Amino acid sequence: PRATPSLRYLETLAPFSEHHHDNDGDDSIDAGPTGGHMWDGRAGSAHAQAGMPLLSPDEMANASVEDVAHKLAASGYAAQMREAFGAGVFDSAQAAFAAAGLALETFQQSPADFYPFSSKYDAVLRGQAKLSAAEARGLAAFNDERRGNCAACHISSVTADGAFPLFTDFGHVALGVPRNRELPPNADPAHHDLGLCGPLRTDLAAHPEYCGLFRTPTLRNVALRGAFFHNGRFHSLEEVVRFYAQRDTRPQRWYPRDAKGRAQKFDDLPAAYHANVNVEAPFGGEPGGKPSLSDTEVRDIVAFLKTLTDADLQRPASLGSGVVTR
Template identity: 70%
Template sequence: MSRLPRRAALLAAAALLVALLGGCERAATASAPVPAPAEAAPVPTASTEPAHPAYLDAPYAVLPGRKQPTPAQLGELGRRIFFDGSLSASGKASCASCHDPQHAWGPPNALSVQLAGPDGRTEGPRAVPSLRYLQTLTAFTEHHHDNDGDDSVDAGPTGGRMWDGRAGSAHEQAALPLLSPAEMANASVEDVVRKLERTAYAGDMRAAFGDEVFADPKMAFRAAGLALEAFQQSPTDFYPFSSKYDAALRGKAALSPAEMRGLALFNAEDKGNCASCHISERTPDGAFPLFSDFGQIALGVPRNRKLAANADPDYHDMGVCGPIRTDMKDHPEYCGLFRTPSLRNVAVRQSFFHNGVFHSLEEVIRFYAQRDTAPQRWYARGKDGKVQPYDDLPAQYHANINTDPPFGQKPGGKPALSEAEIRDVATFLRTLTDADQHDAPDPGALRTAARKP
């Protein structure tokens, strides 16, 4: 048989098979039961109510018939609330008592922590941070990526207000001292609102938020928080960028030789390495530096044994993992971490770090340079006479402590900065003081006064 007839036979057989299979499929399809049509989904009617959007509970939500406050109204209301001591249990403590505008909206004295509470004598939980240059601060996140086009680098826990980042916004932060027993010490939201309703500016709150603003205490409390947040967005008050360093960036001033040496040491990775967290250069889009990446970091700051809370040897303020913050208590890798502050106006401060353990700028820089080379200078000794490094953090969390330069040297080694270099870095940091702060009282004089009986 030739190849052609054989191929024709095969093709004919294949055609017959396809026809038979097709017939079987059609037969199977014809004999299969037809499923009942699915029941149609109910069509929403006009009476079906949508879910209540969460934003409608905010005092700034646009609703029919609700008055919308202007930015000017909010800012002025926030200013009056900020300086109003009548909103505290003592009738004397205001936001400005701890966040003094003459001290870059930070503490006005050399106390490690401020005194407030119902009697005005209760120690606050931590040193008071400055409220300046927080306008771009994001809410706390465990995974931060810089806006530099490279998302491959995870900077880790970053942001949030308060030392431990537990407040996600300025209005959330404002609520905390109002209700803290150690600060303004109000018993409840309702307690705060009753006081607001008795103020001279209660009518302004009604004009801004509506006549019924005080009918719902939670709404009135949120309205006050919104006003405080708007006030803290005032550029003149909270981010003026008016320091000598800013003038130098604008080409309108020149740094002195000592200031230039300090800046070089500040930036150098093998010296101060300060700029690794306290960025000193303009951002890629030209914005002036805030001198902080706002990252959460463990520095192993010495225990402040003068604080009343630390009289209990088992008490440790461990920042992000608690005990003041509670939502991260199951994250041991975050124990000892506190938010990196901006170094703008750092020279007008008189207490440093979250526990206010240091009281001079030079001593802070010296701690960075000598923490690991001379631990006996910073940490207490145990009963065995041995130095206990990182004595304000339980030993099981010591692995969290940062060892990047200028840290990481061996005891007895050469510090990253000499005494002359420490002075130069401090000289540079004083160029970050805003113009309106140069008339503030001298920090050295205030420290001396604070030590007098």
């Protein structure tokens, strides 16, 4: 099982490609595997993605396409589906399943529901609001290549053509996230979720250089999440930022230790694939060295990330603090 990825801000997500060149006029730099829906990019479109949770044993766990079609035909909106897709939509299980996927795909194209760009940061970009001192410091650390370097993958600036940032480049990267021992499959020490090279994705199994890579998610509305990274290992946004800053300088904080007290880094990835793990800033440094971010900078980045919550997901001030998590 994997943590549920956000379906917001995917309107420009392209199908998976092993080679990607940014639209900046320089085709000499290959950004590597990019795009595709799901953590491993295996769904080539929103339509393909929409059907996957319906049949996943870890999600809706329907037994088959026929099972889904039967439930759709018995649902309270069956008449609406006949009106939209024709009176014979339920004559074929495949047709009914495809219609459901198309309905979900169309719904996900609704700007108000899936890409409203209504956060405080969007208001700042429009000149309608200002960041607090802590939020501004957090943005500076977020963008600084020597500190957070978050914007290297989670792009924070308006694009050359004026589009607001999605806070992701949709690239695939291995981060060496600690193993989540609360997941039942991980009770088997031989089980590993290797992202691009399996087990859910099978077409890249012969590419060891892709093992451990997962698609970079948007950071919009990240403050609402209760589980972070593909395996849901972390449950606190502050701990996530701190992990980035201290993964290599404080490995004993994040990974189990062997009999001699040495941290066993990248314990959710077989040793043969450790070389795939990203070592660019904010990662790097020697154990016991200075982390790339101070505790204050970690908190400032979290303060900034909270400005990325869309207005429709924020709890009105009259109802107290907190957010809704629909």
